[in-house]
Every structure is written in C-alpha cells, then in structure tokens.
Amino acid sequence: MLQIPPATVASAVDDPTPVGIAGALSRLIAEGTVAPGERLPTVRDLASTLGVSPGTVSAAWQALAGAGRIVTRGRAGSYVADVGDTRLAPHTRRLAGHVPTTKLDLSRGTPDPDLLPPLMRAFEHAAPHAATASYHDEPVLPRLARLLQERWPTTGHRITVVDGALDAIDRTLQQVARFGDRVVVEQPSFPPLLDLAAHLRLEVLPVPVDREGIVPAALTQALSRSPRALLMQPRAHNPTGVSTSPERIAALATAIRRSPAGRRMIVIEDDHSGEIARGELTSLAALLPEQVVHVRSFSKSHGPDLRIAALGGPAELIQAVEARRTLGPWWTPRLIQHALAELLTDGEAVASVARARATYAGRQRRFAEALRRAGAGEPLPADGINAWVPVDDERAAILQLATDGVRVAAGSAFYRDDRTITVDGRDRIRVTVGAIPGDVEAVAAAIAVASRARP
Incomplete structure (x- = not known):
C-alpha cells in the first residue's frame, strides 16, 4: 500500500488551517495526484512538515472523513476513500x-x-387480511384503490401500485421510450433520474427550474427536439424544494398543447413528498389527463422501507406496466398494501x-x-x-x-x-x-x- 509523502500534501497547502489543509488534500484527490486506497501521512509527520500543531491536522482529517473523502482505521492509519462503489450509478x-x-x-x-407514523398497529390490523388467494387477483387491493382514487389529481386514470417512485418511473419509461430517445429533465434534478436515463440510453434535455417550476420558454425549446417524455416534480422539487405554481402549470400545459411533439409526449410527474408537503398539488394530469402519468410516493410520509408508490395514467399504458410486472414481482405485497390502507385511514x-x-x-x-x-x-x-x-x-x-x-x-x-x-x-x-x-x-x-x- 503506497503512502503519500508529507511533502506532497504540504506543497499544495496555501492556508495551514484545518479547512485549508483539508481543501488542499481534497484538490489532490480530485486531480488524481493521490489515488483511492493510498495511505495518508501520519498526523504528526504532516504537522511537523507544515509547522502546525497535530490538532490542526487532526481537525483537517476529521473534516475530510466527515465529507467522505478519506477513511480512518485507527492505528492502521487514514486512507483516501474509494468512492467507486460499482453497486451504485x-x-x-x-x-x-x-x-x-x-x-x-x-x-x-x-x-x-x-x-414517521408508527407501523406496528397498521401491520397488526393488516395481517389477518394478507393471505393471497390467487396469482391472478387484481394487483391493487380494492380498498386501497378507492383511497388512492380519492386523492388523485384527475379522474379516469387507471391506478396501480409498484415498489417506490423510482420503480414507477423506470417501468413507465421502459414502456414509452426506446434506445436513443430524448427525455426532458429538470435542471437541477434528482441524481437517480439522471442515472436511470443514462442506463436506458436516453438523451437528456435539461430545462431549468426557477422559483415557480420549469421555465416555459426552456420547455418550448426542448420540445423542438421531439422528446418522448418529460420528467418533472410538481411539488417539493428535489433538490430545490420548489413547488410549481398554478400559473406555471397552466403555462406548461399551453406550451405542450401548442407543440406537435408536445402533444405526442408523455409527462411523468413524481409527487415524491406527497402528504408531508404543505402546498397543494398542482398537476398537469388535471389539464392533460391522456398524456400524464402521475406517481405518488409514500416513502417520505409513511416510511421509506414500505417501498410503495401509486402509479396512475391512461389505462392502456398502466395495463402494459402491469403486464410486464407479471414476469417479475407481479404485485406489490398485499400485506404492505393492507398496511398502507390502514395508515391512510387510521386517526392516529x-x-x-x-x-x-x-x-x-x-x-x-x-x-x-x-x-x-x-x-x-x-x-x-x-x-x-x-x-x-x-x-x-x-x-x-x-x-x-x-x-x-x-x-x-x-x-x-x-x-x-x-x-x-x-x-x-x-x-x-x-x-x-x-x-x-x-x-x-x-x-x-x-x-x-x-x-x-x-x-
């Protein structure tokens, strides 16, 4: 295992404070001058080279560890972190x-x-009803389907449930987009959406977001390139926290209607914050129901480990998603569906x-x-x-x-x-x-x- 000489780090340090030292090493890592897995100089050696106290270097190392740039292994020393975890995009x-x-x-x-609401009571009530009678039952419990329909931004959508919001978006994109198609994505956007588009070999057309949502002029420009889908977060946008205003939703709908490519495009709305968002949902589904697929996640409101989201849209498209799921998970566990129905109705x-x-x-x-x-x-x-x-x-x-x-x-x-x-x-x-x-x-x-x- 290679050890980085103290002089290598010291030569990059302009400001011998904890933040200055940490910043210098961070730049060396980013530039590739030092590599993942290499051992850092000891605190005492670098402190002596820089002419500072060991406490100053120790504070810099703590900052880098807190930022995930290095890992400390006690007496075995500190090392440049390997951020190349291939399990993640x-x-x-x-x-x-x-x-x-x-x-x-x-x-x-x-x-x-x-x-998060307590889950034990919901699962206790759900357990007696969770026996599965047939593989060919409807994928959504009738009780849960009724509750979801009451909360849906438009009538006439077929609603199913899947294993989280990203699963819903993935399955929808696989039905509507093919290799090389273009998709419009908000900028900035939730990183897994960017990774998902790359995995499906889709070309991303970024459109900026301001304090009211997607900028209409930017969407109009993107529509000139005939995208197959638009991915948007109408409420509590991640990362900005912005919710799309009613006026902006109307302007976006107008831009889509005026464009021949827009009228052929599918809009995928990700309402990931759902019931913990304080603002009312403004949805394109209410204005363009035949073009919009709406996703409602319950992870942030009721628990990430439930892994459940509702997916609604034109019946033909949702039925295609359901048919594809019969070759995989088939349905989201009915025990979890029963528990969610309890959580949506239990007063506590x-x-x-x-x-x-x-x-x-x-x-x-x-x-x-x-x-x-x-x-x-x-x-x-x-x-x-x-x-x-x-x-x-x-x-x-x-x-x-x-x-x-x-x-x-x-x-x-x-x-x-x-x-x-x-x-x-x-x-x-x-x-x-x-x-x-x-x-x-x-x-x-x-x-x-x-x-x-x-x-």
Missing part, C-alpha cells in the same frame, strides 16, 4: 452512504424517522403525518429566516424536507461544514454534467432541513459561515 453514488464520524447527516434527503396515523407536515414546514421557515439573519444567500422557497442553498464554493463549504460534524450534499451531483449551472454564478448545496432534529438556527448559522468559505 455515478450520480447516485455521490449521495450514498453515511460517514460514521458525522454528527449530523443532512445529505441524504430522507425523512426524520421520529416523524393521519394525525402523525399532519404533525410531520407542520414540523417540516416549521423547520424550513426557521432555517430560511436564520440564513437571512446571518447574511447568507437566500434559498428558493422550499416545501418538503430539502433546501437548495447558494454557496461561494461547493467543495469549501462541504469541508467547512465537515469540521463542524455536518454533512450536506454537493449541488453538482444534481446536474447532468456534474457542473453547477446557475444564473447567479454561485455553487449550491442541498441541505435536508427536515432531518435537523434540534436547533435549526444553530445549524443555519454554521451553513451561513460555510457559504462564504473559499478554497
């Missing part, structure tokens, strides 16, 4: 994993476990989700207010659990926060080309505000300081 890989040294992980985009569970929705809204409000008071750039108006925070330098901000034991997601992971493209020229980080369990103001203050950090 490239964009998704940058969001994965929890770093043990992180005190507060705000990088994952997952709900606060303490705000409904109240629990309502409390979560109010709690997340309160955290978002206090976070935005604290950022403003601290003089940081104001994030876009955010619903759900994430906020999209402007920073002077993405890498410097991440490392600065890591020294405080806070982990956030790099904004560049949410772009097709791993480049943060913004109108103001600043980088971005995604902060899962919904996962802040305690003092939101203190975390916001730390992020405000990090937003001004320089490499």
Whole structure:
C-alpha cells in the first residue's frame, strides 16, 4: 500500500488551517495526484512538515472523513476513500452512504424517522387480511384503490401500485421510450433520474427550474427536439424544494398543447413528498389527463422501507406496466398494501403525518429566516424536507461544514454534467432541513459561515 509523502500534501497547502489543509488534500484527490486506497501521512509527520500543531491536522482529517473523502482505521492509519462503489450509478453514488464520524447527516434527503407514523398497529390490523388467494387477483387491493382514487389529481386514470417512485418511473419509461430517445429533465434534478436515463440510453434535455417550476420558454425549446417524455416534480422539487405554481402549470400545459411533439409526449410527474408537503398539488394530469402519468410516493410520509408508490395514467399504458410486472414481482405485497390502507385511514396515523407536515414546514421557515439573519444567500422557497442553498464554493463549504460534524450534499451531483449551472454564478448545496432534529438556527448559522468559505 503506497503512502503519500508529507511533502506532497504540504506543497499544495496555501492556508495551514484545518479547512485549508483539508481543501488542499481534497484538490489532490480530485486531480488524481493521490489515488483511492493510498495511505495518508501520519498526523504528526504532516504537522511537523507544515509547522502546525497535530490538532490542526487532526481537525483537517476529521473534516475530510466527515465529507467522505478519506477513511480512518485507527492505528492502521487514514486512507483516501474509494468512492467507486460499482453497486451504485455515478450520480447516485455521490449521495450514498453515511460517514460514521458525522454528527449530523443532512445529505441524504430522507425523512426524520421520529416523524414517521408508527407501523406496528397498521401491520397488526393488516395481517389477518394478507393471505393471497390467487396469482391472478387484481394487483391493487380494492380498498386501497378507492383511497388512492380519492386523492388523485384527475379522474379516469387507471391506478396501480409498484415498489417506490423510482420503480414507477423506470417501468413507465421502459414502456414509452426506446434506445436513443430524448427525455426532458429538470435542471437541477434528482441524481437517480439522471442515472436511470443514462442506463436506458436516453438523451437528456435539461430545462431549468426557477422559483415557480420549469421555465416555459426552456420547455418550448426542448420540445423542438421531439422528446418522448418529460420528467418533472410538481411539488417539493428535489433538490430545490420548489413547488410549481398554478400559473406555471397552466403555462406548461399551453406550451405542450401548442407543440406537435408536445402533444405526442408523455409527462411523468413524481409527487415524491406527497402528504408531508404543505402546498397543494398542482398537476398537469388535471389539464392533460391522456398524456400524464402521475406517481405518488409514500416513502417520505409513511416510511421509506414500505417501498410503495401509486402509479396512475391512461389505462392502456398502466395495463402494459402491469403486464410486464407479471414476469417479475407481479404485485406489490398485499400485506404492505393492507398496511398502507390502514395508515391512510387510521386517526392516529393521519394525525402523525399532519404533525410531520407542520414540523417540516416549521423547520424550513426557521432555517430560511436564520440564513437571512446571518447574511447568507437566500434559498428558493422550499416545501418538503430539502433546501437548495447558494454557496461561494461547493467543495469549501462541504469541508467547512465537515469540521463542524455536518454533512450536506454537493449541488453538482444534481446536474447532468456534474457542473453547477446557475444564473447567479454561485455553487449550491442541498441541505435536508427536515432531518435537523434540534436547533435549526444553530445549524443555519454554521451553513451561513460555510457559504462564504473559499478554497
């Protein structure tokens, strides 16, 4: 195992502070000067070379470990992390994993476990009804189908259930798009969507998102290239937290109707935050029901491990998805369907989700207010659990926060080309505000300081 000479790191250090040292090594890793698996100099050796205290280097190492750039193995030393986990697609890989040294992980985009409704009662009520009579029963329990239809943005859609929102999008794209087809995707966008498009060999046409949703002029331009599908998040957009306004939905529908290619296109709406979003859903399904496939996930509201989402759209398309599933999972387990039906109707569970929705809204409000008071750039108006925070330098901000034991997601992971493209020229980080369990103001203050950090 190669060991990096102290002089190699020291020569890259302009600022011998914990953040400066961490930034220098981070740049060496990004440039390929040092490679995954190589052993770092000892804390004492590098401190001696730089003429700083061992505590200064130790703090830099802790920051890098918190950012996932290095791994520490006790007396065996510290090593450059191998981020090439081939189990995960490239964009998704940058969001994965929890770093043990992180005190507060705000990088994952997952709900606060303490705000999820209790599942035991729902499964106890579901268990007596969960025996499967036949492989050829309807894939959706009639009771659950009725509950979903009551919550659906349009009438006339056929609704089925699948194993999470990404499964719904994947199965829909496999029915409507073929090798080399173009798909319109919001920019920034949820990294697994970018990886999914790449896996299906689809060409991504990015369209920017502003404080009201997709920019209509950009969509019109993308439609000139005859895309087969549009992937959009109408509410609590990940990563920005933006919800599409009614006026913007109307403008997007007009753009689609006016374009011959638009009228042939399928729109896939991902309402991933569902019942924890405080804003009302504005959906193209209400205006273009025959062109829209709507996805409603229950992971953030009721539990990621339920792995269940509703998928609704034109009957012929949904039936094609159901037919393909008969050659795989066939149906989503009826035990889980029964449990979800209980969660959607049980008074205690409904109240629990309502409390979560109010709690997340309160955290978002206090976070935005604290950022403003601290003089940081104001994030876009955010619903759900994430906020999209402007920073002077993405890498410097991440490392600065890591020294405080806070982990956030790099904004560049949410772009097709791993480049943060913004109108103001600043980088971005995604902060899962919904996962802040305690003092939101203190975390916001730390992020405000990090937003001004320089490499």
